[in-house]
Amino acid sequence: MRILISNDDGYFAPGLAALAASLSKLADVVVVAPERDRSGASNSLTLDRPLSVKKAANGFYYVNGTPTDCVHVAVTGFLEQRPDLVVSGINHGPNMGEDTLYSGTVAAATEGFLLGIPAIAVSLAGKNNHFDTAAQVASDLVQRFIATPFASPMLLNVNVPDLPLDALGGYAVTRLGRRHMAEPVIRAQNPRGDTVYWVGPVGPEQDAGDGTDFSAIRHKQVSITPLMIDLTARDQLGVIKTWLNP
Structure with missing residues (x-):
């Protein structure tokens, strides 16, 4: 069993170390992660420059690119053998609802999936560091x-x-919830007097009822959501055909 591990918090992140230590007891593990924090990088690929892979003192490999770059480079050229599973994480913070569209953690797993490899993205829903x-x-x-x-x-x-293990309430198979729109950007000035904008915090939960990832976390359950990549709005195909041919 061969497992490729990546993340979006960088090769130095404590969640990555905890994940690698745990899974190395079960399989042959190789870690290929970004050289710095790339949270929010989503599924971006670096196409305007070459990428390099270097080995850190702890044995992890790091790439001067995005989480997607890490998995893509590892699977399509760097590794001598194709992994049987891709695991991304452990992210320091949740990736629920629309977060999944922006998440580099989910993106790393998604790249493995797109390359035909089963993949799991793991996030810690809190800041108490129960990695x-x-x-x-x-x-x-x-x-x-x-x-x-x-x-x-x-x-x-x-x-x-983000709780001690014995405080968890089991597993829940869930769907993605929804948030309200994000909070407004935060206007500020840099030391040169230029106006700059910080992206604001995520908005409050809108769809967080039974069966959602938000609900599972609220009930101290591990949320497991199977994702798909097909973005086709199938129920609108007929509408567009009629629009084009009234």
Whole structure:
């Protein structure tokens, strides 16, 4: 069993170290992660310059690019053997609802999925640093995958309550919730007197009822959401055909 691990917080992130330590007990693990924090990078690929892969003192490899770059380079050229599973994380903070569209953590897993490899994105839904809890959850899910592999590649978005392991309320298979629109940008001035803008915090939850990832975390459950990549609005195909041919 070969597992490729990546993240978006950078190769020095404590969540990455916890994940690698946990999964290395189960399989042959290689870590290929960004050289710096690339949170919010989404599924961006670097096309305007070459990428380099270097090895850190802890044995992790790091790339001067995005999370997507890391997985793409690793799978399509850097690694001698194709991984059986891609695991991304452990992200320091949740990736729920629309967060998944911006998340570099989810993007790294998505790239593995797009390359035909089962993938899991793992995020810690809080700032209390219970990375050991999320690492144990990731280990459990990987053990389940080893025992019962998916019939075809799947992409799972996993959010773990930031609590001690014995405080978790089990697993919940969920759908993505929705937030309200984000808060306004924050206007400021830099030392040169120029006006700059900081992206504001995420908006409050709008769709967070039973069955959503938000609800699961609120009930101290691990949220597991299977994701798909097909963005086609199938229920609007007929509408557009009629619009073009009235």
